[in-house]
Amino acid sequence: MRALVVRAAGEPPRVTDVELPGPAESEVRVGVRAAGVCHSDLSMVDGTLAPPYPLVLGHEAAGIVVEVGGGVSRTAVGDHVVLNWAPPCRRCWFCQRAEPWLCASTGTPASPRGRTADGEPLHVTLGLGALAEEVVVPQSAVVPVPAELPFETAALLGCAVLTGSGAIRRTAAVASGDSVAVIGLGGVGLAAVYAARAAGADPVIAVDLSPAKRELAHAAGATAFLVSDSSTVRAVRAQTGGRGVDHALECVGRSATIGLAWRAARRGGQVVVVGMGAKDDIVGLGALDVFHSARTLRSSVYGSSDPDRDLPELAADVLAGVLDLGFLVSDRTTLDGAAAAFDRMARGEGARTLVCP
Ligand code: APR
Ligand code: ZN
Structure with missing residues (x-):
C-alpha cells in the first residue's frame, strides 16, 4: 500500500510503497478515509521529536475496519472508527486511577511496524502511521463511531479536537x-x-x-x-x-x-x-x-481525556449539531498532496489540511 514516509530528519516526506503485516491476535486493519496533518507530524519531519526513521507519518484519522485478527471483540469489519494514538492498557497504576492519558504503556513517538518495498524495517507514528491507505493497529486503538459521522470530522476528533477541547474542559x-x-x-x-x-x-x-x-x-x-x-x-x-x-x-x-x-x-x-x-x-x-x-x-496530555469515553461523546455532539467543526478544515488533498500541507504548516498557514488517501 502507499504511505507518506519520511526517511530522515529534515527530508521532505514522500509517498512510498510499504508492506504491513496483516492483523495479528487482537489487532485490526483499518482503511483510512480521512487523516489530518498535525504539528506533531511536522515535529517528526523536522526532527524536533527525533523519532526513528524511516517513519510513516500521521496519527489523526478515521476510517473503516476492513479485517480483524483473532480475539477481536470491540469492533467488526465495516465499523467506522476513529484512531486513538494513546490506547491505554487499563491495568497500570495510572489507568487504575482513571488517568488513562498517562498510561505507562504510552508516550513512545514511533514504534516498528512493517517494511518498505525494499525490505527496510519501518516505524509508524504514535503506533498508527495514519497518513497511509491503511493501518494495522491493536483493537484498543480504534473507537467505533456512528456511520453518519463524516470521516473528516471523525478524523479531527482523534487529535486536534480531543486535545484542544479536552485541555479546556478537562485539564483546565x-x-x-x-x-x-x-x-x-x-x-x-x-x-x-x-x-x-x-x-x-x-x-x-x-x-x-x-x-x-x-x-x-x-x-x-x-x-x-x-x-x-x-x-x-x-x-x-x-x-x-x-x-x-x-x-x-x-x-x-x-x-x-x-x-x-x-x-x-x-x-x-x-x-x-x-x-x-x-x-x-x-x-x-x-x-x-x-x-x-x-x-x-x-x-495537558491528549486533553486529559479518555478517548473510549470522550470520542463517542464528541461524535454525538457533532451529530446533534452542538459541535460544528467546519472552521477547522482549511485544505483538502490526497496522499500525493500531503507534503505540501507540511510546508503550509511550517509557514503557519491555515487550520487543518485533511488528506483522503
Ligand atoms: N507565538 C504565537 N503563535 C505562534 C508562535 C509564537 N511565538 N509560533 C508559532 N505560532 C503559531 C503558528 O503561527 C501556528 O498558527 O502556532 C500555531 C501552531 O499551529 P500548527 O502548526 O497548526 O500546530 P497544531 O497542529 O495546532 O499543534 C500545536 O500541539 O499537539 C501539539 O505537537 C503539537 O506542539 C504542537 C501543538
Ligand atoms: Zn496530533
Missing part, C-alpha cells in the same frame, strides 16, 4: 465567565478557542504570530485576536482588569510561548501547556516570580 476545567487566552492557532489551538467559548468563557483571547489567523480565530469564536509581539501581555492584561487571564493555554510547543502564557496568566491563574516541545528547549522562570505569582503550571 474552564467555567462560564472565566477569562482564557489561547496562544497558537493551529488545529489544536482553534479547537481550544471553540471549546472555551462553548464553556461560556469571556473573554477568549486568541494569540498567534501570524496576522492571517485573525479570521480563523473569530470563526472559532474568539472574542479578541492579538498578533503576538512584545505588547501581548499588556494587551491581555488590558482586557482582564489589569490582572491577566484565569487560564492561559500554550498550543505551540516552545519555551518562548510557554513563557508568554506564564506572563499572560493572572496571579493565582493557571498555565496549561498543550504544545509538545523539544527536549532541549528549556523554560526559564524566575524563582521569586514563581512564588509571588502563585500560578499553576501544568500540561
Whole structure:
C-alpha cells in the first residue's frame, strides 16, 4: 500500500510503497478515509521529536475496519472508527486511577511496524502511521463511531479536537465567565478557542504570530485576536482588569510561548501547556516570580481525556449539531498532496489540511 514516509530528519516526506503485516491476535486493519496533518507530524519531519526513521507519518484519522485478527471483540469489519494514538492498557497504576492519558504503556513517538518495498524495517507514528491507505493497529486503538459521522470530522476528533477541547474542559476545567487566552492557532489551538467559548468563557483571547489567523480565530469564536509581539501581555492584561487571564493555554510547543502564557496568566491563574516541545528547549522562570505569582503550571496530555469515553461523546455532539467543526478544515488533498500541507504548516498557514488517501 502507499504511505507518506519520511526517511530522515529534515527530508521532505514522500509517498512510498510499504508492506504491513496483516492483523495479528487482537489487532485490526483499518482503511483510512480521512487523516489530518498535525504539528506533531511536522515535529517528526523536522526532527524536533527525533523519532526513528524511516517513519510513516500521521496519527489523526478515521476510517473503516476492513479485517480483524483473532480475539477481536470491540469492533467488526465495516465499523467506522476513529484512531486513538494513546490506547491505554487499563491495568497500570495510572489507568487504575482513571488517568488513562498517562498510561505507562504510552508516550513512545514511533514504534516498528512493517517494511518498505525494499525490505527496510519501518516505524509508524504514535503506533498508527495514519497518513497511509491503511493501518494495522491493536483493537484498543480504534473507537467505533456512528456511520453518519463524516470521516473528516471523525478524523479531527482523534487529535486536534480531543486535545484542544479536552485541555479546556478537562485539564483546565474552564467555567462560564472565566477569562482564557489561547496562544497558537493551529488545529489544536482553534479547537481550544471553540471549546472555551462553548464553556461560556469571556473573554477568549486568541494569540498567534501570524496576522492571517485573525479570521480563523473569530470563526472559532474568539472574542479578541492579538498578533503576538512584545505588547501581548499588556494587551491581555488590558482586557482582564489589569490582572491577566484565569487560564492561559500554550498550543505551540516552545519555551518562548510557554513563557508568554506564564506572563499572560493572572496571579493565582493557571498555565496549561498543550504544545509538545523539544527536549532541549528549556523554560526559564524566575524563582521569586514563581512564588509571588502563585500560578499553576501544568500540561495537558491528549486533553486529559479518555478517548473510549470522550470520542463517542464528541461524535454525538457533532451529530446533534452542538459541535460544528467546519472552521477547522482549511485544505483538502490526497496522499500525493500531503507534503505540501507540511510546508503550509511550517509557514503557519491555515487550520487543518485533511488528506483522503
Ligand atoms: N507565538 C504565537 N503563535 C505562534 C508562535 C509564537 N511565538 N509560533 C508559532 N505560532 C503559531 C503558528 O503561527 C501556528 O498558527 O502556532 C500555531 C501552531 O499551529 P500548527 O502548526 O497548526 O500546530 P497544531 O497542529 O495546532 O499543534 C500545536 O500541539 O499537539 C501539539 O505537537 C503539537 O506542539 C504542537 C501543538
Ligand atoms: Zn496530533
